[in-house]
Amino acid sequence: MKTILHVEGLKKTFKLSKKQQKIEKTKQKLKVAVNGISFDAYEGEIFGLLGPNGAGKTTTLRMLSTLIKPDEGDALVDGFSIVKQPEEVRARIGFLTSELKLEDYFTPNYLYDFFSDLHNVPKDVRDERKKELFERFEIDKFAEVKVANLSTGMKQKVSLVISIVHDPDIIIFDEPTNGLDILTAKVVTDFLIELKNSGKSIIVSTHIFSLVEKICDRVGIIIDGKLVVCEKLDTFLNGMNLEDRFFQLYEETVGGLHE
Amino acid sequence: MNKILAIVKKELFRFLTDKKLMLTTVLLPGLMIYGIYSFMGDGMANMLGTDEDYKPIVAVYNLPEDLNTRFKLLYMEQTDVSNLSLDKAKEEIAAQTLDLVVYFPEDFSKKIEEKSGLPEIEIYYNSVNNESAKIYQFVANTLTTYEDSLANAFTMNSKGETYDLASDEDMSAMIYSMMLPMLLLMFVYSGCISVAPESIAGEKERGTIATLLVTPMKRSDLALGKVISLSVVALMSGVSSFLGTMLSLPKLMGSEIEGMSAAVYSMMDYFLLFLIVISAVLLLTAVISIISAWTSSVKEASTAVSPLMIVVMLIGVSSMMLTGERMSTLFYLIPVYNLVLCMNGIFSFSYELSQIFVALGMNLVVTAILVVILTKMFNSEKIMFSK
Ligand SMILES: Nc1ncnc2c1ncn2[C@@H]1O[C@H](COP(=O)(O)OP(=O)(O)O)[C@@H](O)[C@H]1O
């Protein structure tokens, strides 16, 4: 098995503004969002980062996609350092998170072409791929509708498609089914499994147990910025269902839910 | 390179196909300026000017023989005064039904001939009535010339030629070189602030810039692409305002100045002017882009760029204080101020090509430095993801 992603000691601390302190109900000026995370993900598998809200999943993935820089540690994406070779990394990944918005003024069709240009996708390849993806996600009927006028679910599908215009080998999706209706969510999970079957490596983060159970080969459990478990899903479950196993682990690490 | 092009293409598409935005930032400024200046020009002409065909009505009492011809030459109508008392005539002047009263004492000619005493001529007029004020001037001038001719020592400017030798060029040069550098600078500035905050702070605010930042595109490509495309739109806005001004300024000034025209400048002058405007647009767009990148919303950006507006205005106003003296080339190294110097030089026909190129070069260097700074900002997560 080839290691496609090697994460070592990633750490990220945010300075909290006054406003954020109020929202987080804390007097602390610093928030350690990711506290020294290390793991490996292998080629051709789906790796799931599972954890409650605020555990540090999104922050970890933002570092992997080079949107933000780690305070400490590094990660190699297909051998390229996220710290030293960010452009190489960006060329090889498709990253999706709710933070990445599309400009309201443009149509899915225009944006698809624009991002294809930024990824150096040749025109003929682009057009063929666009047709395929637009059909698959039923964007074709809305291809010429401005993003501003699309439904939330449709926007999310367009975002997803645009994140993979360059047919990347490594796909990093943050909460890919969040906010989607059940039908669209199924289209997305089926698509992820299909990508995996075609040899792509996939990292997803989620707080939804069923998604992990359905698609993940291996799982990393992240609690409060730390990776507490990282192993094959079957090994981790050990015959239990994921929900029960997770809370068992949670109690072991945090010491009870209501403390 | 083709990534820069992709960004430029997208930004231009964004702005050029936006009808509302094109209307408000490109079409309207030019039209409004043309409209307002023309309107102001007409208004001023009406206020200061007089009707060309109107013949002022003048009541002349006891006109001496000597002055008969001179008075006939004046464009006015002498009213019959046989039934008009002086007091009644004065009332009519106040009521603006009569334009002028010229009252010679009865013994005027006699006193002049005998050189006995100084006869007093009374001229009554109404300064509120433009026609009255004008004919008063003419009559007063005529009488002064007559008085001079009595002394007969010498004459001055009496041959009825054009003695004011200022040419159309000089007039246009003076007015344009005073007004246009400031106006142009302001137009360019307002062109820049109508697009840069929207495109940079706006993208940050709406989270669309993050989508660009996860592509393998170089941050410097993004910075360059933005500055170039925003400059194009700002330039269009600036050119529109400029045309509006050039075309309407003669109207604005027309009431006082004959023969003022934008046609006195050569193609070369306009070409240099265009280069200067482009360098101004690039420089100001880069500055405003940096300020916009610093803020986290369009609103904040608009607030942040307004103090700069005052600075730019003050620099622009300084063109009115330039005396036309050649400045040292060192001054041409000061960004923005050098724009004013160059424009002033061009409009007043007193530029030196080398100094203009120094200014253009300097501004290009500064713009390049600013683009590097903008690149660094696009690279900084603290700046890009500050909320
Ligand atoms: N930009 C930021 N500034 C301050 N705190 C942040 C920022 N981003 C994330 N955090 C904090 O870091 C922690 C982890 O956040 P996140 O990675 O989004 O968690 P998850 O995706 O697992 O829900 C949270 O407590 C969050 O409030």
Ligand SMILES: [Mg+2]
């Ligand atoms: Mg998250």
